[in-house]
Amino acid sequence: MYELVVETSTNLPYDVRRAIRKAKEQENAGTRAALSLATITQNIEMADDNVLPICQDTGMLTFEIKVPIGANQIEMKKDIYEAIRQATKDGKLRPNSVDSLTGENSGDNIGPGTPIIHFEQWEEDYIDARLIIKGGGCENKNIQYSLPMEIEGLGRAGRDLDGIRKCILHSVYQAQGQGCSAGFIGVGIGGDRISSYELAKKQLLRDVNDVNENTKLKDLEEYIMEKANTLGIGTMGFGGEATLLGCKVAAQNRLPASFFVSVAYNCWAFRRLGVQMSAITGEINNWLYQEGEKVSFKEEDNKAVAQQEEAKEVVLQAPITEEQIRELKVGDVVVINGDLHTGRDAIHHHLMDHDAPIDLNGQIIYHCGPVMLKDSDGEWHVKAAGPTTSIREEPYQGDIMKKFGIRAVIGKGGMGPKTLKALEEHGGVYLNAIGGAAQYYAECIKKVDGVDLMEFGIPEAMWHLKVDGFRAIVTMDSHGNSLHKDVDKTSFERLQQYSEKVFA
Numbered sequence: 001m002y003e004l005v006v007e008t009s010t011n012l013p014y015d016v017r018r019a020i021r022k023a024k025e026q027e028n029a030g031t032r033a034a035l036s037l038a039t040i041t042q043n044i045e046m047a048d049d050n051v052l053p054i055c056q057d058t059g060m061l062t063f064e065i066k067v068p069i070g071a072n073q074i075e076m077k078k079d080i081y082e083a084i085r086q087a088t089k090d091g092k093l094r095p096n097s098v099d100s101l102t103g104e105n106s107g108d109n110i111g112p113g114t115p116i117i118h119f120e121q122w123e124e125d126y127i128d129a130r131l132i133i134k135g136g137g138c139e140n141k142n143i144q145y146s147l148p149m150e151i152e153g154l155g156r157a158g159r160d161l162d163g164i165r166k167c168i169l170h171s172v173y174q175a176q177g178q179g180c181s182a183g184f185i186g187v188g189i190g191g192d193r194i195s196s197y198e199l200a201k202k203q204l205l206r207d208v209n210d211v212n213e214n215t216k217l218k219d220l221e222e223y224i225m226e227k228a229n230t231l232g233i234g235t236m237g238f239g240g241e242a243t244l245l246g247c248k249v250a251a252q253n254r255l256p257a258s259f260f261v262s263v264a265y266n267c268w269a270f271r272r273l274g275v276q277m278s279a280i281t282g283e284i285n286n287w288l289y290q291e292g293e294k295v296s297f298k299e300e301d302n303k304a305v306a307q308q309e310e311a312k313e314v315v316l317q318a319p320i321t322e323e324q325i326r327e328l329k330v331g332d333v334v335v336i337n338g339d340l341h342t343g344r345d346a347i348h349h350h351l352m353d354h355d356a357p358i359d360l361n362g363q364i365i366y367h368c369g370p371v372m373l374k375d376s377d378g379e380w381h382v383k384a385a386g387p388t389t390s391i392r393e394e395p396y397q398g399d400i401m402k403k404f405g406i407r408a409v410i411g412k413g414g415m416g417p418k419t420l421k422a423l424e425e426h427g428g429v430y431l432n433a434i435g436g437a438a439q440y441y442a443e444c445i446k447k448v449d450g451v452d453l454m455e456f457g458i459p460e461a462m463w464h465l466k467v468d469g470f471r472a473i474v475t476m477d478s479h480g481n482s483l484h485k486d487v488d489k490t491s492f493e494r495l496q497q498y499s500e501k502v503f504a
Contacts, residue, residue: 058094
């Protein structure tokens with residue numbers, strides 16, 4: 001179980017690698033989307049080589065385990081818990097289990113409801129154990145529809161295949177770049193509210209290239225893949241050719257009064273593996289999702305790095321002045337050197353009513369919950385440090401920037417109108433880093449200067465970092481411009497084209 005957890009966290013399955021390579025081949029060279037995909041594939045190789053987390057967000061670990069009749073599931077659960085505790089201690093997982101009432105972090109990823117473990121008996125003599133690690137950013141873009149209903153941009157969705165189609169297309173649109181697109185979706189049709197979501201998530205355990213046995217659902221999957229990739233959302237929501245990398249749909253019976261369509265959205269960092277094990281010894285006999293040739297991106301990434309270096313770049317080093325910020329515009333590539341300070345949900349909530357632990361005037365805040373390990377000398381080291389979804393801080397961000405004089409914010413997925421207005425009034429900028437690229441950005445962090453507010457737990461504490469060569473793209477500037485708003489508008493207009501009835 002320890003080996004399964006570590007491999008799932010650090011090594012993307014082969015079918016996912018092939019889907020990402022196909023997206024890279026279809027993307028236009030030199031675009032923001034192409035450069036983002038290059039960063040993503042660099043990150044995949046770095047995580048694999050160093051056996052470190054692909055993404056810093058451990059998210060929710062979900063096990064689907066089939067066992068022979070008579071297997072002791074109580075003992076198996078204990079083994080899984082111990083494997084997770086050890087993987088967390090070793091820096092392969094971020095401590096990610098938080099008490100819902102107090103906010104206290106358990107520190108070992110174990111707590112009521114975490115991890116999720118589903119057992120099923122079968123009449124085979126071996127164990128089939130599958131694990132999916134689904135981060136919070138993409139989990140927050142899951143969505144459930146109750147038909148019939150009106151869907152924004154698509155009109156009335158009825159209780160038929162056309163209504164289902166509209167739900168799925170809308171689910172892709174609403175995710176934008178906040179779920180770390182390009183992504184994968186699993187769709188569950190029918191059941192009750194709970195079983196519908198469960199069916200959707202189980203579709204993510206299917207191979208990306210499998211073919212649905214139900215011809216109607218097969219046609220639906222192909223339709224969604226074709227049309228979703230014309231929306232222009234693209235990698236990270238920057239615009240581009242690749243918005244969806246996989247779509248899997250299943251249906252089950254329902255009550256006459258209910259018709260649910262549930263969509264489980266998964267980011268490009270599709271961490272999902274499985275093993276077939278001896279029921280006697282526990283030895284791994286076969287790895288799943290590793291069929292065929294392993295895709296390596298190293299040669300093509302060298303070319304992409306050269307393209308990145310040729311792009312126009314603006315170097316920022318805190319403290320940053322308002323004048324420097326006003327010179328930046330959407331599309332600029334920024335390279336940050338020097339000081340960087342992390343701040344997520346707990347920090348933003350805290351700063352609304354308290355003083356900051358350090359002087360933040362002219363500084364840069366990074367929406368990040370890193371994976372950190374302390375060595376034998378008591379020194380902290382960053383093991384993974386990609387951006388978290390920024391929209392959660394929308395209620396706070398503008399007020400905090402003005403209160404403390406913060407000039408730049410780094411995150412992923414963009415922010416809303418309140419923050420955009422504050423950037424214009426205050427002289428601030430939003431920088432979009434590449435979601436999931438936890439190893440790429442960890443390499444840019446050269447030193448941990450210290451940490452404050454550790455009572456919030458490692459992911460939510462304020463870490464003070466020294467960085468060198470930390471690249472991000474200006475997607476919201478101080479002149480009222482927002483790439484995220486523009487892509488949303490364009491993709492919505494394209495979505496409306498698919499409002500007509502398609503399936504008989």
